[in-house]
Ligand code: ATP
Ligand code: MG
C-alpha cells in the first residue's frame with residue numbers, strides 16, 4: 001500500500017510491519033462487541049476502523065462476541081450484530097468468535113495463576129472489596145484470604161465452579177499489588193459467580209470471567225496483533241499486559257486506545273438506547289430515528305455514507321463531539337450521486353389541463369438520474385388532471401420573479417420533464433379556499449424552450465392525479481431537542497422531540513410502486529427517501545424520509 005498513514009494507528013502498524021514485529025507480516029485486528037444491544041454509530045466507527053485497517057494492510061479482522069455477562073446478553077443481539085457488520089460491507093475472518101468458547105481455557109489459566117500463587121479466592125462482599133481496595137489517596141487493605149495456600153485456593157475455586165457458593169459469596173482475584181497507584185492493579189476480580197444460563201454455553205458454568213481476565217487472553221488466542229479499544233481502557237492496559245506476561249499465552253498482542261466517537265444530538269450508549277426501546281419512545285431498535293446501524297439502515301442511510309463519515313471523523317486520541325451535520329453531509333453526498341430521482345406531491349393542489357382531453361395519457365420520459373444514464377429512464381404519465389404542491393401556487397402575481405419561482409395567476413411555469421403550462425383560472429369553494437386551478441399546456445415545450453415572450457418563472461414538480469399512487473410518508477426529525485442529551489440537566493428522556501415522527505401521505509409517480517424495500521430516492525424538491533425495509537409493498541407503498549436536501553455542513 002502506497003497511501004500515507006492517515007492516523008496514529010496506521011503509523012504504528014506500518015512501523016511494526018517495517019521492523020518485522022508482526023508474525024507472518026499479517027496484522028490481525030478484531031471488533032469485540034458485547035451482545036447486549038444493537039450496534040450504534042459509535043460501534044460503526046470502530047468497525048470501520050478495525051476492518052478498515054485489516055483491509056488496508058491485507059490483514060484480517062475477527063468478529064468476536066465479548067459474551068462474559070450472561071444476564072444482559074441475548075442471541076437476538078448476536079444475530080443483529082452479525083447482520084449489521086455484513087451490511088456495512090465487511091467480512092470477518094473465518095467463523096464468528098465467542099469469548100465463551102474460550103471458557104475452558106480461561107479456567108485452566110485461572111488454575112495456573114492459583115498454582116503460581118498469583119490468584120486467590122476472596123470471600124469479602126462487593127461493598128467490602130470496594131472499601132478495602134482504597135483509592136489513590138487511600139492505601140489498599142489486604143483481604144483476609146490473600147495469603148491462603150495454593151491448596152486451599154484450588155479447593156475453594158473448585159467449590160465456586162461447582163456451584164457450592166451463592167452469587168456474591170466468593171470471587172477469584174489476581175494477587176498483584178494492593179498498593180498500586182493504578183486501581184486496576186489492586187487485585188482485580190478474575191471470576192465472579194453468576195447463576196444464570198448463558199446464550200452460548202447454557203448451564204455449563206456458574207462462574208464467569210471478568211472483562212479484564214478475558215479480553216487480552218482472547219486477543220492472544222486469536223493471534224490479534226493490534227487490539228484497539230476506546231480510551232477508558234487506557235488504565236487497564238497494565239493489567240492487560242500483566243496477564244499476558246503471567247500466563248502461558250500463545251501470542252503477545254498490544255492494546256492501543258483511541259477516543260470514542262460522539263455526535264451532538266445523538267446518544268451513543270447502548271444502555272440509553274435500550275431505555276428508548278423498553279419505554280416505547282421508539283418502535284424498536286431499528287426505528288429509523290435510532291442512531292443504531294439498523295435504525296440508520298431503515299432510515300435510508302447507506303453503508304457507503306457511514307464508512308465515509310468514519311473516514312471524515314478520523315481517529316483521535318482525545319475525546320470530542322462531532323457535529324451531526326458532518327454525518328448528514330456524507331449521507332447527502334452519497335445519495336445525491338446514487339439515488340434515483342422521482343416525483344411525489346405531499347400537499348396536493350389539483351390542476352386541470354384544459355386543452356388536454358379527458359382520459360388521454362401522454363407518456364413523458366425522464367432520466368432516473370441527471371448524470372447516471374445507466375440508471376435508465378422513468379415514464380411519467382401526463383394527464384388532464386395533475387397534482388402540484390399547494391405551496392407552488394400563489395394567486396398574487398405581483399410577487400417578484402426572484403422571490404417566488406413558482407406559479408402565479410396568469411403566468412407560466414415548467415412542470416419538470418414535461419410541458420410549460422399557463423395558469424388560466426382559479427376555482428374556489430364558498431369559503432374562499434382554492435379547490436383547483438385550470439391551466440393550459442404550451443405545445444412543443446417538452447424538452448424545448450418555449451416560444452419568444454413566454455417566460456416560465458421556474459420548474460416545479462407534479463404527478464398525474466389519475467395515474468399516481470397514494471403512499472404513506474414517514475417524516476422524521478431529530479430524536480432529541482438538546483444538543484447534548486446525555487449531559488443535559490435532568491433526565492435524557494425529557495429531551496425527546498415530540499415531533500420526531502410525522503406520518504403523512506404523498507402521491508407518487510406510478511413507477512414507484514415497483515420500488516424495492518430499502519431502495520433510496522431523491523424526491524425532487526422534497527428530500528431523500530427510502531422505501532421502508534419492512535412495511536413497503538406495491539399495494540401499500542411506504543417511504544421514510546432519510547434527510548432533507550439542504551446541506552448545512554461547513555468543513
Ligand atoms: P456502550 O457504552 O454503548 O455499551 P461499549 O463500548 O460498552 O458501548 P461494546 O459492545 O463493548 O460496547 O463495544 C464494542 C466495541 O465498540 C468496543 O471495542 C468499543 O470500544 C467500541 N465502541 C463502542 N462505542 C464506541 C464509540 N462511541 N466510539 C468508538 N468506538 C466505540
Ligand atoms: Mg464493552
Ligand code: MG
Pocket residue numbers: 270
Ligand atoms: Mg457498555
